[in-house]
Amino acid sequence: MQTYTLRRRSGEGLALTREHDAIALPRKGSIAWAAFDRAAYAEADLARAAALWLTRAKQEMFSLALFTELTSQLHLLGAPLDWSGAFARMIADEVRHTDLCMRMCEALGRPSEPTIEPEHLHLLHPTAPRGHVRSTVVAAFCIGETVSGRMFRRAHRAADVPLARDVVAAILADETFHGELGWELGALLMRADGDAFEREREALAAELPKLFAHYAHLCCAAAGPSWARSEPEVDPGPNFGTLSDAGYARAFFDGMEEDVVPGLAAIGLPEAEAAWSALVDDLERRPRPR
Numbered sequence: 001m002q003t004y005t006l007r008r009r010s011g012e013g014l015a016l017t018r019e020h021d022a023i024a025l026p027r028k029g030s031i032a033w034a035a036f037d038r039a040a041y042a043e044a045d046l047a048r049a050a051a052l053w054l055t056r057a058k059q060e061m062f063s064l065a066l067f068t069e070l071t072s073q074l075h076l077l078g079a080p081l082d083w084s085g086a087f088a089r090m091i092a093d094e095v096r097h098t099d100l101c102m103r104m105c106e107a108l109g110r111p112s113e114p115t116i117e118p119e120h121l122h123l124l125h126p127t128a129p130r131g132h133v134r135s136t137v138v139a140a141f142c143i144g145e146t147v148s149g150r151m152f153r154r155a156h157r158a159a160d161v162p163l164a165r166d167v168v169a170a171i172l173a174d175e176t177f178h179g180e181l182g183w184e185l186g187a188l189l190m191r192a193d194g195d196a197f198e199r200e201r202e203a204l205a206a207e208l209p210k211l212f213a214h215y216a217h218l219c220c221a222a223a224g225p226s227w228a229r230s231e232p233e234v235d236p237g238p239n240f241g242t243l244s245d246a247g248y249a250r251a252f253f254d255g256m257e258e259d260v261v262p263g264l265a266a267i268g269l270p271e272a273e274a275a276w277s278a279l280v281d282d283l284e285r286r287p288r289p290r
């Protein structure tokens, strides 16, 4: 287990900290950290919001580790330089998101150090490099970033604490780009390119049920869409840019139905449709969370 801190204690004034801070600034707009008055909110609301922002910090840290790893794989494939440029930006974006989430915890009065299990950092599969990169792009971008964009869009609508709106807006702008880029990369990688292609495509198609179930779990979709769409999207109280479990699940179901499943079918994975209906049927049969 490793613990990550926002900055080293002696970090102020170091060149590396200055460089990091420049990367961590939102690409557009600014965040009014100083205007946030923690004393205006109840302790219980602050604690609840901080727990959710800490979970986000870990997820962003995972994205950062994954994109960094994926970038080195692109070199094995001889990907054009503009892929490296786009990935360099995405790595910077995930540094920013992790930083923003940890700062939210700090602003909420609960500075936290996310703990990461190193063995959880690797999502890549030990198959041929191209199949490897392809399945990771499909999982992390076509599904993960697309659903995450949906989730942050809803969280932005829900946020009524001004600081949280600023932070969510900064993350949302980046995540939207990651989702769009993911579909471009996915479509490029799904062009038949040699003898191994069909075998690798089938292996990826066979993994879709597991991938969908994995993201359902990450997005709190413990039951089906009829549950998610009948519950309030946010918890009561001031909103710090978070959704209720049903709200997260709803962002997942909408994103999967409207973007991910048709998108996967369009780039050459028609098996996505059957995998999705099977998961929805299964989730609809589960007891609704209270």
Ligand SMILES: [Fe+2]
Residues within 6 Å of the ligand: 060, 063, 093, 094, 097, 175
């Ligand atoms: Fe992110």
Ligand SMILES: [Fe+2]
Residues within 6 Å of the ligand: 063, 094, 145, 174, 175, 178
């Ligand atoms: Fe992202």
